[in-house]
Amino acid sequence: MTENTEKKNPIRLLIGKVGLDGHTRGVQYVAHIFRDAGYEVIYPGLRKSPKQIVKMAIEEDVKAIGLSFLSGAHIPLISEIMDLLKDKKAEDILVFCGGVIPDDDILILKKMGVREVFTPGTSDKIIIEKVTALFADSSDEEK
Amino acid sequence: MKKNKCIAELIEDIHSESVSRIRSAARLMTMAEESSLKTVEILSALVNDSMPRIILGITGAPGSGKSLLTGRLIAEFRKRYPKRMIGVIAVDPSSPFSGGAILGDRIRMMSEKDADNEKVFIRSLATHGQIGGVTKGTRAITAIMGALGCDVVLIETVGVGQMEFAVREVSDAVAIILAPGQGDTIQFLKAGLMEIGDIFVVNKSDRPDASPFFAQLTNTLHLARNEKRPVLMTSALIGKGIGEFYDSVEELLFRDILWLKARRLKQTDVIVRRAILSEAEKRLHSLLHEEKRKEVVSDILKGKTSFSQTVEDLLKNCV
Ligand SMILES: Nc1nc2c(ncn2[C@@H]2O[C@H](COP(=O)(O)OP(=O)(O)OP(=O)(O)O)[C@@H](O)[C@H]2O)c(=O)[nH]1
Ligand SMILES: [Mg+2]
Numbered sequence: 001m002t003e004n005t006e007k008k009n010p011i012r013l014l015i016g017k018v019g020l021d022g023h024t025r026g027v028q029y030v031a032h033i034f035r036d037a038g039y040e041v042i043y044p045g046l047r048k049s050p051k052q053i054v055k056m057a058i059e060e061d062v063k064a065i066g067l068s069f070l071s072g073a074h075i076p077l078i079s080e081i082m083d084l085l086k087d088k089k090a091e092d093i094l095v096f097c098g099g100v101i102p103d104d105d106i107l108i109l110k111k112m113g114v115r116e117v118f119t120p121g122t123s124d125k126i127i128i129e130k131v132t133a134l135f136a137d138s139s140d141e142e143k
Numbered sequence: 144m145k146k147n148k149c150i151a152e153l154i155e156d157i158h159s160e161s162v163s164r165i166r167s168a169a170r171l172m173t174m175a176e177e178s179s180l181k182t183v184e185i186l187s188a189l190v191n192d193s194m195p196r197i198i199l200g201i202t203g204a205p206g207s208g209k210s211l212l213t214g215r216l217i218a219e220f221r222k223r224y225p226k227r228m229i230g231v232i233a234v235d236p237s238s239p240f241s242g243g244a245i246l247g248d249r250i251r252m253m254s255e256k257d258a259d260n261e262k263v264f265i266r267s268l269a270t271h272g273q274i275g276g277v278t279k280g281t282r283a284i285t286a287i288m289g290a291l292g293c294d295v296v297l298i299e300t301v302g303v304g305q306m307e308f309a310v311r312e313v314s315d316a317v318a319i320i321l322a323p324g325q326g327d328t329i330q331f332l333k334a335g336l337m338e339i340g341d342i343f344v345v346n347k348s349d350r351p352d353a354s355p356f357f358a359q360l361t362n363t364l365h366l367a368r369n370e371k372r373p374v375l376m377t378s379a380l381i382g383k384g385i386g387e388f389y390d391s392v393e394e395l396l397f398r399d400i401l402w403l404k405a406r407r408l409k410q411t412d413v414i415v416r417r418a419i420l421s422e423a424e425k426r427l428h429s430l431l432h433e434e435k436r437k438e439v440v441s442d443i444l445k446g447k448t449s450f451s452q453t454v455e456d457l458l459k460n461c462v
Contacts, residue, residue: 009177042267044250060169
């Protein structure tokens with residue numbers, strides 16, 4: 001890698017968990033697949049509050065927040081995050097999530113503005129492809 | 144928020160009372176990392192803003208407790224100056240394979256109490272595979288933190304390769320964090336850490352092997368020429384020695400304000416000069432694109448044109 005090859009800086013994501021469940025394996029795995037796909041992943045650790053997640057996402061200037069859920073509290077937590085993003089004029093930070101989420105809830109989440117919901121069994125490749133496509137979309141809108 | 148705000152608009156927002164001022168600062172930091180050109184533009188746009196009062200580099204062996212100790216310094220600062228703001232820049236290496244990175248230092252830096260505190264701003268950076276990558280955007284990011292109102296900025300870099308040298312170029316003083324059980328002081332000398340440190344900290348003082356390590360380190364340093372540099376013991380785990388560490392930083396930096404001013408001027412000078420050269424090189428590089436490069440190289444090797452003639456032609460064509 002030479003210093004002067006013109007390279008765009010990698011896209012930054014925050015990959016984390018909110019709420020109380022403490023399972024790390026899933027979310028760490030996802031952080032790694034994004035790193036291996038060339039993303040810069042902010043990994044904030046477990047059990048963060050929506051307020052903390054949004055603060056970090058803003059300070060780190062991430063393009064998207066990816067959240068993993070096992071606990072079933074995804075709807076109120078995501079809804080709080082969406083509201084906070086709006087308050088801070090940061091609605092353009094995209095949100096996607098993954099976990100054991102029933103179909104009905106997926107619809108509700110999408111209505112709230114969640115861009116993608118990944119259920120267990122989704123392949124790494126699909127996750128990366130779909131998330132990468134989100135950024136292609138959002139840069140089109142600008143033009 | 145509008146997507147493509149320019150540097151001036153972002154800075155205006157930072158100076159305002161708007162809800163998006165933190166966001167604008169973070170955006171500007173991303174721009175600072177994009178190119179040397181932008182770094183310099185930002186530095187020059189912020190030239191009348193106050194820089195942070197203290198810029199402390201924190202480096203040392205991997206796992207010696209830099210992040211946890213940084214967290215303790217944040218808490219100490221918050222206790223002493225509840226109304227003031229503190230900024231942290233945490234630099235981690237990018238993966239040489241994908242160019243991606245996982246940046247997780249901030250986990251250890253935030254106590255639950257401070258985790259949603261508006262007076263603490265933490266920014267994680269990846270090195271993007273460059274030696275000295277620490278310096279490219281870091282100075283401008285520090286300046287942005289200053290404009291936001293940060294009184295103190297802490298810069299954590301992992302002490303492998305050459306990063307610990309780069310951190311010197313962007314901080315007022317460097318604290319080297321060491322821990323017992325990570326090899327002896329001979330290794331530490333070899334790693335070149337001794338030259339760059341202004342303060343030495345033996346962390347993990349809660350461990351029984353910390354005292355002998357501390358003695359050995361003090362000895363090693365005192366055998367060398369510069370004996371004035373403080374050597375301290377801390378435990379980031381149980382929160383011991385933190386106040387003393389903080390005091391020694393303040394003391395070191397405010398002994399000689401003129402010296403500090405001169406040091407910062409010189410650093411900025413180097414950063415801008417390097418940015419000019421790097422931009423120039425980039426432009427030359429684009430003149431010498433793939434096809435052209437092959438042709439030029441083969442002409443030189445075959446003796447069709449001379450090396451120095453080629454260089455001169457290239458520079459001429461650049462204007
Ligand atoms: N016993 C003891 N353990 C500590 C102390 N400080 C840090 N640790 C532990 O050392 C490990 C590394 O701590 P970090 O703060 O992540 O160290 P670091 O130097 O930032 O690590 P890198 O950024 O990965 O180089 C963690 O498991 C900490 O809990 C201390 O004062 N005493
Ligand atoms: Mg660390």
